[in-house]
Amino acid sequence: MKGKKKVAGLVIYFILLLIPIYWMLNMSLRSNADILASFALYPKNMTFMNYMKIFTDSSWYMGYVNSIIYVAMNTVISLFVALPAAYAFSRYQFVGDKQMFFWLLTNRMAPAAVFALPFFQLYSTVGLLDTHIAVALAHCLFNVPLAVWILEGFMSGIPREIDETAFIDGYSFPRFFITIFIPLIRAGVGVTAFFCFMFSWVELLLARTLTVTAAKPISAIMTRTISATGLDYGLLAAAGVLTIVPGAMVIWFVRNHMAKGFALGRV
Amino acid sequence: MARIELSEIAHSYVPRPGEESEYALKKINNVWEDGAACALLGPSGCGKTTLLNIVSGLLTPSRGRVLFDGRDVTTLRAEKRNIAQVFQFPVLYDTMSVYDNLAFPLRNRGINETRVRDRVLEIAEVLELTSFIGKRAAGLAADAKQKISLGRGLVRSDVAAILFDEPLTVIDPQLKWHLRRKLKEIHEKLKLTFIYVTHDQMEALTFADQVAVMYEGEIVQVGSPQDLFENPEHRFVGYFIGSPGMNFLECTIDGKVAHVDGADIRLDEKTAAKGLEAGGKLELGIRPMYLEVHGKPGENRVEAGVRMVEDLGSYKIVTLRLAGRTLKASLSDDQPVPEKRAWLHFPPKWTRLFADGWRIK
Amino acid sequence: MEKWSNNKAWLLVLPVFVIVAFSAIIPLMTVINYSVQDILAPGQKVFVGTEWYREMLGDYRLHEALWRQFLFSGLVLLIEMPLGILIALAMPKKGWGVSVCLVTIALPLLIPWNTIGTIWFIFTRPDIGLLGAGMNNWLGIAFDHTANPLDAWITVMMMEVWHWTPLVALLAYAGLRAIPEAYYQAARIDGASAWSTFLFIQLPKMRGVLTIAFLLRFMDSFLIYAEPFVLTGGGPGNSTTFLSIYLVKIALLQFDLGPGGAFSLIYFVIVLLFSFIFYQALQRVGKGEKV
Numbered sequence: 001m002k003g004k005k006k007v008a009g010l011v012i013y014f015i016l017l018l019i020p021i022y023w024m025l026n027m028s029l030r031s032n033a034d035i036l037a038s039f040a041l042y043p044k045n046m047t048f049m050n051y052m053k054i055f056t057d058s059s060w061y062m063g064y065v066n067s068i069i070y071v072a073m074n075t076v077i078s079l080f081v082a083l084p085a086a087y088a089f090s091r092y093q094f095v096g097d098k099q100m101f102f103w104l105l106t107n108r109m110a111p112a113a114v115f116a117l118p119f120f121q122l123y124s125t126v127g128l129l130d131t132h133i134a135v136a137l138a139h140c141l142f143n144v145p146l147a148v149w150i151l152e153g154f155m156s157g158i159p160r161e162i163d164e165t166a167f168i169d170g171y172s173f174p175r176f177f178i179t180i181f182i183p184l185i186r187a188g189v190g191v192t193a194f195f196c197f198m199f200s201w202v203e204l205l206l207a208r209t210l211t212v213t214a215a216k217p218i219s220a221i222m223t224r225t226i227s228a229t230g231l232d233y234g235l236l237a238a239a240g241v242l243t244i245v246p247g248a249m250v251i252w253f254v255r256n257h258m259a260k261g262f263a264l265g266r267v
Numbered sequence: 268m269a270r271i272e273l274s275e276i277a278h279s280y281v282p283r284p285g286e287e288s289e290y291a292l293k294k295i296n297n298v299w300e301d302g303a304a305c306a307l308l309g310p311s312g313c314g315k316t317t318l319l320n321i322v323s324g325l326l327t328p329s330r331g332r333v334l335f336d337g338r339d340v341t342t343l344r345a346e347k348r349n350i351a352q353v354f355q356f357p358v359l360y361d362t363m364s365v366y367d368n369l370a371f372p373l374r375n376r377g378i379n380e381t382r383v384r385d386r387v388l389e390i391a392e393v394l395e396l397t398s399f400i401g402k403r404a405a406g407l408a409a410d411a412k413q414k415i416s417l418g419r420g421l422v423r424s425d426v427a428a429i430l431f432d433e434p435l436t437v438i439d440p441q442l443k444w445h446l447r448r449k450l451k452e453i454h455e456k457l458k459l460t461f462i463y464v465t466h467d468q469m470e471a472l473t474f475a476d477q478v479a480v481m482y483e484g485e486i487v488q489v490g491s492p493q494d495l496f497e498n499p500e501h502r503f504v505g506y507f508i509g510s511p512g513m514n515f516l517e518c519t520i521d522g523k524v525a526h527v528d529g530a531d532i533r534l535d536e537k538t539a540a541k542g543l544e545a546g547g548k549l550e551l552g553i554r555p556m557y558l559e560v561h562g563k564p565g566e567n568r569v570e571a572g573v574r575m576v577e578d579l580g581s582y583k584i585v586t587l588r589l590a591g592r593t594l595k596a597s598l599s600d601d602q603p604v605p606e607k608r609a610w611l612h613f614p615p616k617w618t619r620l621f622a623d624g625w626r627i628k
Numbered sequence: 629m630e631k632w633s634n635n636k637a638w639l640l641v642l643p644v645f646v647i648v649a650f651s652a653i654i655p656l657m658t659v660i661n662y663s664v665q666d667i668l669a670p671g672q673k674v675f676v677g678t679e680w681y682r683e684m685l686g687d688y689r690l691h692e693a694l695w696r697q698f699l700f701s702g703l704v705l706l707i708e709m710p711l712g713i714l715i716a717l718a719m720p721k722k723g724w725g726v727s728v729c730l731v732t733i734a735l736p737l738l739i740p741w742n743t744i745g746t747i748w749f750i751f752t753r754p755d756i757g758l759l760g761a762g763m764n765n766w767l768g769i770a771f772d773h774t775a776n777p778l779d780a781w782i783t784v785m786m787m788e789v790w791h792w793t794p795l796v797a798l799l800a801y802a803g804l805r806a807i808p809e810a811y812y813q814a815a816r817i818d819g820a821s822a823w824s825t826f827l828f829i830q831l832p833k834m835r836g837v838l839t840i841a842f843l844l845r846f847m848d849s850f851l852i853y854a855e856p857f858v859l860t861g862g863g864p865g866n867s868t869t870f871l872s873i874y875l876v877k878i879a880l881l882q883f884d885l886g887p888g889g890a891f892s893l894i895y896f897v898i899v900l901l902f903s904f905i906f907y908q909a910l911q912r913v914g915k916g917e918k919v
Contacts, residue, residue, distance in 0.1 A: 006718040013715060014732055020751045020790065021735070023758045027750055039761055081647055084640040092637035100641060107652050109847050109899040117879060117888070118655035118662075141651040144644055202740045204854045222742060237750060240743045247738025248731075255727045325813050346819040358814040360828045371828075375819035419818060 021244070027237035035233050050238035060239070063218030066132065067201065068246060070215065073136035074200040075193055078143045082192070086151035087177065091160065104145040115141070116209045123210055130212040138210055139200045146199065147192050154188030155181075194254050201247060218243055269335040269349070269427035269460060271299040271322060276331035278317055284329070291317045293484040295331070299428070299477075302458045304451070306471035309481030310507070315464045318481070319430050322462065324348045335427060346375075349427040351420020353434045357412030361405040365396055368404045369418045376423075390421045393453060410442045414449075421457070428460035435470065447474060468508050480504050496554070497617075502624040505552050511584065514558065514594045515621070516551045525551050525620075528590035530569040535615035538627065547623035557617035558596040560585060561610045562603065568610035576604050587611065662889030680890035690891065692866065693874040694898075697850060700784075700870060704849040707789050709842065712796025713834075717826075719801055730801075733794045745858025748787040752859075773860060777867035780860050784868050787855060792848070796841045803837035804830060839910040843903055850899055871895055 027035060028050055029043040054060040088094070089101060119138055120129070128134040162184070166176040182189065208220040222239045276295040284290055292314045299305050309315050320326040321333060324345035332341045340348055360368050369387045378386075391397045394414045399407065404415055413434055420429045431450075435443045451474065454461050465471050471478050472492040479489045480503070487501040488494075499505035505513030518525040518532070520542040525532045532551065534542070542549060561568060571594070575586040585604055587594045589611065596611075598604060620627045663680055665673045684690055719729045736744070754760040754772045763771035770776075773783040807830065815825045853872035856862065862869035862877075869877075875895060879888025 010715070010718045010729070013718075017732065017736065017790065017794075019758065020747045023751045024747045027756070035756055039756065039765075041758075077647070081643040085644040088637035088640035091632060093631040093633045094635045094637040094641075097637075100645070104644070104648060106900055106903075107648055109851075109903055110652070110656075110896055115651075115655045115659075116876075117885070118658035119651075121658060122654050137647070138651055140647050144648050148644060198738055201738065204740060204742050218740075222746070233750060233756065236746055240746045243740050243743045244735070244738070248735060251731050251734045251738060255731050320813075323813075323817060325816065345813070345816040350817065352813065352817050354810040354814065356808075356810070358808075358810050360832075362828065362832045371820070372818040375821070375824065416814070419814075 024237045024240050027233055028241045030234055032232045032234040050234045051242075053235060054238055054242060060218075060221060063216060063221040064242065064246075066211070066215045067207075067217040067243075070132040070135040070139070070207070070217070071197055071200045073132055074139045074143060075196040077136060078140055078147045078196045079189065079193060081140075082144055082147035082151055083182065083189075084177070086148045086155055087181070089148065089152045090155035091163065101148075104148060107145050108142050110141070116205055119206060120209050129210060130214045130216075132215045134210045135207045135215060135217070136200075138206045139203060142203075143196045143199055147196055150192045150195060151185070151188055154185045154191075158184055190254055194250065197250055198247070270301045270337075271428060271460060271462075272334040272337070273297045273318075273322070274332045274334065276318070276321060276328045276333070278314075278321060278326065278328045278330075290329075291484055292321075292328070295486055297479060297486055297489065299460055299462060301336075302460055303477055304454050304461045304463070304475050306463045306465060306475035306478045307481060308465060308468060308471040308478050308507075310466055313481045314484040315466075315481055316432055319352070319432055319462065319464050322428075323350045323352045323430050325352075349423070349425050350430060351417075351423065351426050351428075352430045352432065353413065353416045353420065355433045355436045357409060357416050357437070359404045359412055359415060361403075363404060364401055365391070365404050365407070365415060366400045368415050369396075369422050372419050372423055386422050386424065390418050393421070393456070394418050394449075409437045409439070410446050413438065413446065417450075417453075421453070421459075426459065428462060431461065431463045431465075433465050434463075435465075450474065468510075472508075480507065482507075498626070499552070499619070500626050502550065502552070502621050505554075505619075505621075509554060509556075511555055511595045511597075513552045513554055513619075516589070516592055516594070518549055518551045520549065520620075525549075527551065527592070530590045532569060532613045532618070533567045533615060534618055534620065538615070538618070538620050541627045542620045542622070545620075545622040545627050550621045550624075551613075552619045552621055552626075553613055553617055555584070555595045555597040557614060558594065559612040559614065560587070560596050560598060560602075560605065561612060562605040564610050565612070568612050571609050571611050573605060573607055573609050585609075659889045659892050662885045663893055664889075665886060667885050676886065680886045681894070684887055684890045684894060689866070689869075689874065690871075693869055693871050696869070697871045700788075700852070701846060701849045703785060704788055704792070705842065705845055707785075708793045708796050708845055709838070711789070712793050712841065713800045713838075715793070715797040716800035716804055717830075719797075721805070730798070733797055736791050736794050737798075739791075741854035742858045744787065744791050745855045748783065748790075748855075749859050752783050752786075775864055777864055780864055780868050784856050784859060787859060788849065788852070791855065792845060796845065799837045799841040800834055803834035807833045835910075839907070842910060843906060846906060847899060847903060850902075 026041070026043055029046050029048070030040075031045070031047050031049055034043075034045055034047075089097065115138075123129045123134045123138075128137075158181070162180070163176070166180055167173075171180070204217070204220065207217045211217065211220065218239065222236065222243070273295050276292060277290055278292040279290045281289045287293065295318065307315050307318065317326065321328050324340070324343060324347070327342060332339055334340065335348070360371060363371065366387060369390060370383045373383045373386060388397070388400075391400050394417065396411065396414060396418065399411070404412065407415075417429070417434075420426055435446060438446055447470065450461070450463075453459075461475075463471065463474050465474075472495075476491065477489060478492060478495055479486050480495065480501075481487070482501065482503040488499065488504045490498075490500075495504055495508050499508065499513065502513075502515065505515070516527045518527045520526075520534075520539055523534055523536055523539045525534055525539070525542070534551075564570065569589060572588040573585060574588055574593070577584040577586075581600055583598045583600065583602075583604060585596045585598055587596060587609060594611075664675060664677060666676045666679075667673050715733070719733075720726055739747070751757045752760045752771075752773055754764050754774075760771060760773075763769045771779050773780040811829050811833070812825065815829055820828070851872055852870055853876065856868050856870060857873055857876075860868045862873045875888065875891050878884050878891060
């Protein structure tokens with residue numbers, strides 16, 4: 001009986017979770033005139049017009065491409081630098097280790113709004129403005145500390161005897177790290193990559209500040225429809241739906257990793 | 268206190284088991300007498316923990332019944348069974364003090380605070396926990412933690428039996444011995460039924476008066492440590508108990524003699540006669556310590572090659588080759604070990620015969 | 629675990645240090661630089677010392693935004709933490725349901741923040757939104773987040789809870805999954821009720837992940853910008869103008885870099901201070917064994 005109550009509660013929660021998303025989907029399948037003319041729970045005159053517009057206009061669809069490029073770059077960079085650092089924090093004691101760790105975490109606490117303008121100046125000075133790498137690097141500010149934090153947790157769960165044995169067996173550090181250690185924390189790497197992807201994908205302010213046209217993310221392009229007079233709800237909704245798709249695909253692919261990583265208990 | 272009886276217990280983790288291999292427990296019939304110190308011995312994955320969880324009520328068996336003093340408790344839930352369990356690693360309520368940990372099972376049963384206090388202090392005294400009774404349980408050493416887990420069982424005056432699931436796994440080797448002695452002491456003092464699950468034969472044989480050996484979901488033998496050593500009912504018991512385990516040689520019987528690929532070994536008459544009656548795959552078994560190793564040929568001796576000698580201080584293990592098979596013998600320190608060739612004698616008194624794994628009686 | 633003492637480990641940390649310092653220290657310096665100067669025109673600056681700090685600290689709109697921000701973050705934590713734990717407790721422990729639950733719950737977290745604003749903007753509009761139209765037309769309750777400050781607050785809160793409770797739920801779920809089965813078995817044998825099991829086993833064992841969840845939720849809700857900006861634009865009036873929105877108004881829209889810089893640093897210090905206090909406090913509460 002208690003189990004049934006739990007399931008019922010969960011189902012209600014999921015319905016509440018999905019309704020707003022459904023509503024946007026509903027809007028995206030109707031023309032703007034239709035939306036404003038009548039209220040409907042489902043699209044009676046279904047149209048893919050809004051989607052067609054996005055897929056045929058390069059200033060729209062390039063937004064998705066840009067977003068995916070810098071998110072992928074950021075995830076790779078974050079993991080690449082965070083893996084050795086997390087190993088250092090989990091295995092070694094060194095001068096300033098605690099201070100360093102805390103300093104890293106404080107960077108998550110800096111309001112993106114604080115950094116928006118200085119970032120703009122910094123990246124224009126070094127000539128990286130309006131490039132994918134600029135956004136990827138900027139997102140490292142909050143993703144690298146998080147990646148170090150999560151990975152450190154997973155690595156601390158691996159007994160140090162494994163390292164010792166490998167070194168005694170004559171493994172060099174890089175070889176040990178790549179062929180033995182990283183495979184051991186595969187699930188942790190998966191979970192970390194997921195979080196990096198997520199936070200980079202959803203961030204708007206920095207991405208918008210650092211780009212003009214060539215690397216402009218979809219989330220920034222979307223805002224055009226808001227500022228325009230006579231808002232096109234249908235188009236806005238369609239663009240919104242399309243921003244959910246890559247995220248949904250990523251969770252679908254990592255779902256088993258997530259379940260496993262979560263079972264290990266350290267996030 | 269209670270006498271615990273298992274009747275036709277079978278359990279499967281699969282919802283609708285078909286084949287026998289899907290059963291974690293096949294068919295268990297067993298009785299643990301009231302106040303006995305019993306051990307359940309077997310390798311990992313043999314079903315020991317499953318059986319223990321059925322006794323404590325954490326699992327309901329697929330088939331069969333569990334009886335406490337003749338009362339059927341098969342479907343009774345764990346908290347109603349008057350059973351306590353100590354797990355492989357210490358299970359404590361981290362945020363509570365030692366005192367509150369010990370009081371927890373009593374408070375949950377609505378016992379008044381003065382009685383709780385008396386009982387907790389009494390048990391803390393028995394377990395030598397009094398000196399840190401006010402401390403947070405989380406900060407203590409592993410052996411103290413295991414004592415607290417045990418204490419949570421002991422405080423309940425109505426407790427019928429205490430089940431131990433490999434309780435010494437996380438304890439330092441030096442303290443293991445101390446804690447095991449403490450357990451024995453408590454058992455003698457309180458006369459509770461103790462059921463002790465382990466894969467370590469030393470632990471089982473030193474702790475218990477009665478040991479049940481489990482193998483692939485079955486109890487293959489129940490007996491005293493001496494019984495298990497001298498008269499293994501099943502090939503597995505012979506192999507698993509003793510170090511090194513029993514020697515086994517496949518053989519055929521002809522009259523009073525067992526043939527092992529050309530070598531003839533004399534058996535006593537009764538054993539040989541029964542061996543002739545029994546069908547199936549016949550094997551001859553002998554403990555390394557009963558196998559005699561001589562330097563010269565003689566009556567009823569068979570020739571073997573000496574392969575290796577390991578000196579273990581108070582005794583030596585000799586590896587021998589007989590008719591293409593490997594045998595081990597254990598010799599006392601002062602006994603000479605022949606070089607290269609040796610003549611073996613199988614004393615009929617200690618030579619056992621097994622048919623399809625089971626001893627012929 | 630005893631760690632090896634070796635300062636060469638710095639070599640492993642160096643890449644992280646370089647990459648984060650590049651994005652953190654130089655911009656921070658720039659902000660400090662702004663905050664003590666009056667920039668009259670490009671290339672024309674006057675050193676003004678602490679003037680901007682004094683001006684910002686005395687700005688009543690900043691005070692209002694700050695109290696609004698505290699109220700908002702307080703409510704967020706008060707609602708999301710218990711709700712997230714409750715959801716985690718209800719989630720299945722094994723089987724196909726686990727993947728389905730994880731994927732569904734994680735969905736809001738993977739939606740870009742301004743899309744979140746967009747979703748709720750469309751969902752709650754009184755003319756075309758299901759919620760807005762539903763309240764007004766079917767239930768007869770006047771609801772308009774573009775005109776009524778209370779309605780705007782309710783809408784922003786709903787959006788925030790909808791968006792971020794999943795993070796708390798996921799972390800709490802991870803914490804629950806890490807509790808060995810033996811703890812539950814011991815609790816059953818000890819006759820503990822479901823409530824006692826929660827209080828004495830589940831909650832203490834989840835302490836680590838809940839600390840992380842609490843801090844992340846505090847920081848991120850205190851820094852919230854994109855979602856309310858899209859949904860309400862800080863209005864009606866200034867009723868949903870949170871700190872970030874006000875900061876962006878000053879720094880980017882009015883281009884007052886001096887006050888903006890001073891504001892940014894004050895803001896940063898507040899978040900840092902509170903995160904530190906919370907962290908210390910949570911470390912002390914129920915300090916026990918790590919899972």
